[in-house]
Amino acid sequence: MLAAGVVVRRETFGHLAYVSSRDHFFALSGAAAGVLDALGRGEPPGPVARSLAEFGILDLTPAPPPRPHYGESLIGRFDELPAVEEPLVVNCFATAHCPLQCRYCHADDLMQPARRTETDDEPSLVARMAASVPAIVAVVTGGEPLYTPWRTEVLIKELSAAGKAVVLDTSGVGELAPLLPVLHENRVHVRISLDSLDPADNDRLRVINRSYLPLGTSAGAAALRTLAEAAAAGLPTTVQSVVTSANEDVSRLRALRDGLVELGVGNWVLHVVVPAGKAALPRNRGLRPSPYVIPALAELVKMSREERVPLNIRVTGTHHVPNSVLLVGSRGDLYVERESGGKARIAGPGASRDEVVEAFRRHVNLVEHVSRYLNGSIQPFPR
Numbered sequence: 001m002l003a004a005g006v007v008v009r010r011e012t013f014g015h016l017a018y019v020s021s022r023d024h025f026f027a028l029s030g031a032a033a034g035v036l037d038a039l040g041r042g043e044p045p046g047p048v049a050r051s052l053a054e055f056g057i058l059d060l061t062p063a064p065p066p067r068p069h070y071g072e073s074l075i076g077r078f079d080e081l082p083a084v085e086e087p088l089v090v091n092c093f094a095t096a097h098c099p100l101q102c103r104y105c106h107a108d109d110l111m112q113p114a115r116r117t118e119t120d121d122e123p124s125l126v127a128r129m130a131a132s133v134p135a136i137v138a139v140v141t142g143g144e145p146l147y148t149p150w151r152t153e154v155l156i157k158e159l160s161a162a163g164k165a166v167v168l169d170t171s172g173v174g175e176l177a178p179l180l181p182v183l184h185e186n187r188v189h190v191r192i193s194l195d196s197l198d199p200a201d202n203d204r205l206r207v208i209n210r211s212y213l214p215l216g217t218s219a220g221a222a223a224l225r226t227l228a229e230a231a232a233a234g235l236p237t238t239v240q241s242v243v244t245s246a247n248e249d250v251s252r253l254r255a256l257r258d259g260l261v262e263l264g265v266g267n268w269v270l271h272v273v274v275p276a277g278k279a280a281l282p283r284n285r286g287l288r289p290s291p292y293v294i295p296a297l298a299e300l301v302k303m304s305r306e307e308r309v310p311l312n313i314r315v316t317g318t319h320h321v322p323n324s325v326l327l328v329g330s331r332g333d334l335y336v337e338r339e340s341g342g343k344a345r346i347a348g349p350g351a352s353r354d355e356v357v358e359a360f361r362r363h364v365n366l367v368e369h370v371s372r373y374l375n376g377s378i379q380p381f382p383r
Ligand code: SF4
Pocket: 098, 099, 100, 101, 102, 104, 105, 106, 107, 108, 142, 143, 144, 171
């Protein structure tokens, strides 16, 4: 049978499978997709089932040892990244407030104007919009979801009730404890941002906002504390690191990787900084990594596979195509980043599912949307 927390969607190429314990999508074709078809018919799954169990898609008895994925998202034969008709992920604002002011914040342009006018009905508006987006996963983000736990709780419950797998995307700056019951009940994966294990290095990019936090607060130390708390509570966790000119050096990334393994982290996602929001400002141009960042990340992933590092690794490199991500703002409007900069509103809370799908196909770069969640930037297809 499917492992707990796995969501499957039929596609023209076979199936998409989202594994919530890893916060990871796999695309399955051929015999691998046939295993899921056989399961649906109540038939025995056959020999390929073992590798699906190793990746956490199936629950077999006896269970094979888990196999880390090193940038792997495609199981079966694919000559290019598969195409999808509907979104994989929708990001949902919990609040426009955030105790940090990261130098590369992609959402700053949405957060600033919404802060003074935030109202209590917003989480339900956001959830209503997200329910019309036929994405498998809803990411609760912001702003900082830990800053207003009651809003985050409402959002998680409503997104879950709408059938989404839910991810909590947090800087780790804030209290996780009030949310632990709702995170457990809804099998939420917790993704925590950390760019360096050295709090000083981390905090140079992930700067505190003095309007929210006292001087001397460390974003890096808070992230490590929240990471430990989530792991101790038995929640599945990921560390996400933004790759900028400050940390793109492979030896630095390897040191971070090894430190995460020592801390017991099982999932790591690396995002090449997207020149949107604050990262698009001229004063932050220096954060953009070199043109060689993608080959360097591909090499890091390859070395990790060869060294059998016990860590699941995913890479997103959609920095040249910002319009690859869907985001519901705090008033329940659906946005996509414009290629020319700034956010474009593509639907509102009253939109039907069909209207949302049409807007998704018209405004989102579908190839890069898939690439973002299926490790497309480091796949060895001809480009
Ligand atoms: S944690 Fe940083 S990137 Fe995230 S919303 Fe706050 S300022 Fe922006």
